[in-house]
Amino acid sequence: xxxxxxxxxxxxxxxxxxxxxxxxxxxxxxxxxxxxxxxxxxxxxxxxxxxxxxxxxxxxxxxxxxxxxxxxxxxxxxxxxxxxxxxxxxxxxxxxxxxxxxxxxxxxxxxxxxxxxxxxxxxxxxxxxxxxxxxxxxxxxxxxxxxxxxxxxxxxxxxxxxxxxxxxxxxxxxxxxxxxxxxxxxxxxxxxxxxxxxxxxxxxxxxxxxxxxxxxxxxxxxxxxxxxxxxxxxxxxxxxxxxxxxxxxxxxxxxxxxxxxxxxxxxxxxxxxxxxxxxxxxxxxxxxxx
Amino acid sequence: xxxxxxxxxxxxxxxxxxxxxxxxxxxxxxxxxxxxxxxxxxxxxxxxxxxxxxxxxxxxxxxxxxxxxxxxxxxxxxxxxxxxxxxxxxxxxxxxxxxxxxxxxxxxxxxxxxxxxxxxxxxxxxxxxxxxxxxxxxxxxxxxxxxxxxxxxxxxxxxxxxxxxxxxxxxxxxxxxxxxxxxxxxxxxxxxxxxxxxxxxxxxxxxxxxxxxxxxxxxxxxxxxxxxxxxxxxxxxxxxxxxxxxxxxxxxxxxxxxxxxxxxxxxxxxxxxxxxxxxxxxxxxxxxxxxxxxxxxxxxxxxxxxxxxxxxxxxxxxxxxxxxxxxxxxxxxxxxxxxxxxxx
Numbered sequence: 001x002x003x004x005x006x007x008x009x010x011x012x013x014x015x016x017x018x019x020x021x022x023x024x025x026x027x028x029x030x031x032x033x034x035x036x037x038x039x040x041x042x043x044x045x046x047x048x049x050x051x052x053x054x055x056x057x058x059x060x061x062x063x064x065x066x067x068x069x070x071x072x073x074x075x076x077x078x079x080x081x082x083x084x085x086x087x088x089x090x091x092x093x094x095x096x097x098x099x100x101x102x103x104x105x106x107x108x109x110x111x112x113x114x115x116x117x118x119x120x121x122x123x124x125x126x127x128x129x130x131x132x133x134x135x136x137x138x139x140x141x142x143x144x145x146x147x148x149x150x151x152x153x154x155x156x157x158x159x160x161x162x163x164x165x166x167x168x169x170x171x172x173x174x175x176x177x178x179x180x181x182x183x184x185x186x187x188x189x190x191x192x193x194x195x196x197x198x199x200x201x202x203x204x205x206x207x208x209x210x211x212x213x214x215x216x217x218x219x220x221x222x223x224x225x226x227x228x229x230x231x232x233x234x235x236x237x238x239x240x241x242x243x244x245x246x247x248x249x250x251x252x253x254x255x256x257x258x259x260x261x262x263x264x265x266x267x268x269x270x271x272x273x274x275x276x277x278x279x280x281x282x283x284x285x286x287x288x289x290x
Numbered sequence: 291x292x293x294x295x296x297x298x299x300x301x302x303x304x305x306x307x308x309x310x311x312x313x314x315x316x317x318x319x320x321x322x323x324x325x326x327x328x329x330x331x332x333x334x335x336x337x338x339x340x341x342x343x344x345x346x347x348x349x350x351x352x353x354x355x356x357x358x359x360x361x362x363x364x365x366x367x368x369x370x371x372x373x374x375x376x377x378x379x380x381x382x383x384x385x386x387x388x389x390x391x392x393x394x395x396x397x398x399x400x401x402x403x404x405x406x407x408x409x410x411x412x413x414x415x416x417x418x419x420x421x422x423x424x425x426x427x428x429x430x431x432x433x434x435x436x437x438x439x440x441x442x443x444x445x446x447x448x449x450x451x452x453x454x455x456x457x458x459x460x461x462x463x464x465x466x467x468x469x470x471x472x473x474x475x476x477x478x479x480x481x482x483x484x485x486x487x488x489x490x491x492x493x494x495x496x497x498x499x500x501x502x503x504x505x506x507x508x509x510x511x512x513x514x515x516x517x518x519x520x521x522x523x524x525x526x527x528x529x530x531x532x533x534x535x536x537x538x539x540x541x542x543x544x545x546x547x548x549x550x551x552x553x554x555x556x557x558x559x560x561x562x563x564x565x566x567x568x569x570x571x572x573x574x575x576x577x578x579x580x581x582x583x584x585x586x587x588x589x590x591x592x593x594x595x596x597x598x599x600x601x602x603x604x605x606x607x608x609x610x611x612x613x614x615x616x617x618x619x620x621x622x623x624x625x626x627x628x629x630x631x632x633x634x
Contacts, residue, residue, distance in 0.1 A: 129314030132615075133608045136570025138318075141604035144592055145322040221439050225574055228441050229589045244442055248578060251449050252460070260449075263442035271437040 027279030033272040040087040050078035052085040052238045061250070064257055071257035074250065079257060082238035083265050089239050090269065093150065093232075094219035097157035098212055104158070105165025106201065106208075112166070113173030114196045120170070127163040135160040139222060143231045153232035157219050168211055172204035210281045217273030224266050240266040300623045308616050315612065319605040320364050323597070324357070373605070374598035378591060383602035387584050391606070392477025393464055394583030398572050400480075400499060401506035402565075409511045410557065413518025414550065417526065428515055435512025440571040444505040444578035451501060459497050461579045469494040502579040510568045517560040521553035528552075551625070558622050562615045569607055 022028075045052075050068075056076030064071045070079035112120040130138070142156040173196070176182055185199045186192070224241030226232050233239040235246065240262045247259025348354050355363070367373075373383040416428035444461075451458035459466055464479055469491045472482035480499070483492035525531065526549050534544045573585035580586065584603055591599035 125310070125314065128311065129318060131566075132311045132315050132612055133318070133604070134566045134569035134611050136567075136573065137604055137607040140573065140588065140592070141319070141322050141601065144597060144600040144604075148592075217437065224439060225441065225570075228439075228574060229577055230593055241439075241441075244439075244445065248441075248445050251445050252453060254453055256449050256453075259442070259445050263439065263445065266439055267437050267442065270439070271433070274433065274437055 026275060030272055030275035030279050033268065034276055037087060037091065037269055037272060040084050041091045042088075044084040044087050048078075048081035048084050050081040052077065052082040053236055054078075061255055061258075063255075070261040071255075073246070073258050077236075079243075079261055082243060083240070083262050086238040086240050086243065086262070087265075087269075089233065089237065090220055090223065090266070093154055093223045094157070094216050097154045097219050097223070098161060098215050100154065100158035101161040101165055101215075102208070102212060105162045106169050106204075108162075109166035109169030110173050110196055110201055113170040114177055114192070114200070116174070116177075123166065123170075127166055130159065130163050136222060136225060139226060140229070140231065143226060148231055150232050153223055153226055156226070157222050160222070161215055161219060164211060164215065165208065168207060169201070169204050172207065173200050176200050176203055210277055213273055213280050214277035217270040217277070220266065220269055220273070297623065301620055304619050304623065305616065308612055311612055312609070315605070315608045316365065316368065317361075319601060319608065320361055322604065323364070323601050324360070368605075373602035376591065376599040376602075377596045378594050378599065383599050386587060386599065387602055387606050390582060390584045390587050393581060394572060394576065394585060396464075396478045396480065397499065397502055397506065397575070397581060397583060398568055400503040402510060402568060404503055404507040405510040405514055405564075408507070409514035410518050412511075413515045413557075414522055414545075414553075416515070416519045417522030418545065420523070428519060432512045432516045435508060435515075438509065439574075440505060440509045441574040441578050443508055444502065444575055447501050447505055448578070458501050459494075461501065463580050463582055464498055465491070465495055466498065502575050502581055505578070506568060506571055506575050509571050510564050513560055513564050513567070514557065517557050518553065521556040522549060525549040525553040554625060555622065558618060558625070561618050565611060565614045565618070569611055 054077065056072070059068075059072050059076040060074055062068055062072045062076075068078050068080065070083060073079055073082075108123055112123040133141075139156040139160050142159060143152050146152040146155065177200070179200075182195055182200055185195045190199070223232070224239070224244070227239050227241035228245045230245070233242055235242055243262035244259045244266070247255075247257075247262065250256075250258050353360070371384050373387070375381070376383045376386055379386055412424070412428050412431070416425040419425060448458070448461050452461060465471060472479055472486050472488060472491055472495075475482050475485055479495035480492060483489070483495055531544060531549055534548050539548075572583070573589065575581065576583045576585035577589050584606060588600050588603035591597075591603070
C-alpha cells in the first residue's frame with residue numbers, strides 16, 4: 001500500500017458523496033439537522049417571535065400553547081425564543097474551543113511527530129498529565145483558576161480537547177515522516193517546515209475532520225455542563241445549560257417545559273454532531289464502517 | 291531478582307509508572323493555585339484589606355518566595371495532608387473532602403457496577419446475535435447515551451419517577467430525614483446500614499441512591515456496551531475461535547472461555563476513559579440530586595469563589611482517577627492470560 005495522496009478528481013468525490021448520502025439516509029438526516037442548527041445560529045435572533053429577554057409578569061409559567069410553543073418561564077419569557085437564540089452562543093463556544101484545540105493540537109502534534117526525539121517525549125508526558133485528570137473536573141479547575149468568564153470556558157474546553165488532536169496528528173505525521181513522497185518533497189528542495197505543513201499534514205485532515213465532528217458534540221456537552229453548575233455564562237443570557245439549571249427548580253412542582261425543551265435542544269445538537277461524525281467517517285474511511 | 295515472579299514484577303512495574311503521573315498532577319494543581327486571577331494575596335486577604343494586610347497575607351502564604359520554593363512548600367503541605375482552609379465552611383479542605391468522599395464513592399461505584407452489569411451482557415448479546423432486536427437496542431442505547439447530557443437525564447428521571455409516578459423519594463440527598471443515619475464505619479450508607487442490621491435504613495438509602503446511580507450508569511453504559519460489542523465481534527471472527535470450533539468445543543465454551551476472555555481486555559482498557567467521564571459527570575449528578583458528595587461541595591465552593599476548596603477537589607479527583615486507573619491496570623494483569631509467560 002502506498003501512502004501517497006491519490007489525486008482525486010472533484011467529480012468522483014462528489015459522486016461518492018451523493019452515493020453515500022443516498023445509501024445512508026441517517027447521514028443525510030445528520031446533514032439536514034446540521035443545516036438547521038446553522039440556520040438557527042445565524043438567523044435565530046431575527047426570526048424568533050419574542051425578545052428572549054423580555055419579561056411579562058402576567059404570563060409567567062404558562063404551559064406550551066400555540067402562542068408560546070415551549071411555554072413561558074417564571075418571569076414570563078418565551079422559552080422557544082430563548083432556546084433558538086441560545087443556539088448561537090452554544091455553537092460559538094464549542095466551535096471556538098474545538099478550533100483552538102485543532103490548531104494548537106495540530107502544531108504540537110506535527111512538531112512532535114516529525115522531529116521526534118526529546119520534543120516528542122516532553123509533549124507526550126504533558127499530554128499524559130492532562131489526561132490523568134478527569135477532564136470535566138480539570139475544566140472546572142481551570143475556569144475557577146482563570147476566572148469565571150465565557151472566554152475561559154472556551155480555553156478550558158480547548159485544553160481538555162487538545163490531547164486528542166495532538167495524539168492523532170502525531171501518529172498520522174509519524175507514520176508518513178519517511179514515506180516516499182515526503183522524501184521526494186524534501187529532495188526537491190523544500191524545507192522541513194514546508195514538507196510537514198504542505199505535504200504530510202494534509203494527509204491527517206480526513207481523520208481530523210471526523211474527530212472535529214465527534215468532538216463538537218462533546219464540547220457542547222462540556223460547555224453546557226459548566227454553565228449548568230454556574231460557570232461562564234451568566235443569567236439572563238439565554239444558554240441551554242443555564243436554562244436547564246433554572247428549569248430544574250421547577251421540575252419537582254411539575255413545570256417540565258422550562259428544563260425539558262432546552263435539554264432536548266442540547267441533546268439534538270449533540271446527537272447531530274455525533275451522527276455527522278459517524279457519517280463523515282463513512283465518507284472518509286469506508287473500511288471502518290460499523 | 292523478581293524474574294521468577296513475572297506477575298509480581300508486572301504489578302510493581304505498573305505501580306512505579308503511576309509515580310510520574312502523580313508528580314505531573316501535583317505540578318498542574320500547583321500551577322492552578324498560582325494562576326488565580328490577579329494577585330492571590332489580594333484575594334485571600336479579603337475585600338477589606340489595605341496594603342499592609344495584603345503584604346502580610348503574601349508573606350504568610352509564602353507568595354513572596356520564588357516559584358520553585360513555593361512549589362516545595364506546597365508539596366510539603368500536601369504530604370502533611372494540608373490542602374488549606376475552606377473560606378465557606380471554615381474547616382480544613384482536607385477534612386471537608388474526607389467527610390464527603392464516601393458519598394461520592396458510593397454513588398460512582400454503584401453506578402459503574404450497574405453500568406458494567408448491564409452493558410457487558412448487552413454488548414456480548416449484541417455481538418453474538420447481530421441484527422436481532424437486542425443489537426438494535428444496543429445501538430439505540432449507545433447513541434442516546436453519548437448524546438444525553440447527564441444533568442438532563444437526571445432531571446427527566448426525577449420528573450418521571452418522582453413527579454409523575456410518585457415512586458421515587460424527593461431528590462434531596464442520601465437519606466430521607468425520617469431515617470437515622472447509620473453509625474459511621476465505612477461511610478457507605480448501604481454497607482454501614484447492613485453492618486448494623488438496620489434493613490429499614492438500608493432500603494431508605496437504596497431508594498435515594500437508585501435514581502442518581504441510574505443516571506450516571508446510563509451515561510457510562512454507552513462506551514462500555516459499544517466496546518464490548520466491537521471486541522466480541524473481533525474476537526469471534528479471529529482464527530483461534532475457528533480452530534476451537536473446528537476442534538469440536540461446545541458453543542458455550544468457545545463463547546465464554548475463549549472469545550469473552552479475550553474480548554474483556556479491550557473493555558477493561560476502555561474503563562479508564564469511562565472513569566474519567568464518570569467522575570466528571572458525577573459533579574453534575576450530585577448537583578441535580580443534592581447529593582452531599584465532593585462534587586456538590588466543589589460546586590458550592592465555586593459559587594462563593596472558595597478557591598482552596600475547588601483546588602483541593604480537583605486534586606482529590608485527579609488522585610482518585612490515577613488510583614482507579616491503577617486498579618484497572620492491575621486487574622488487566624490479573625486477567626490477561628499472556629502476562630506471566632512473557633511479561634515485559
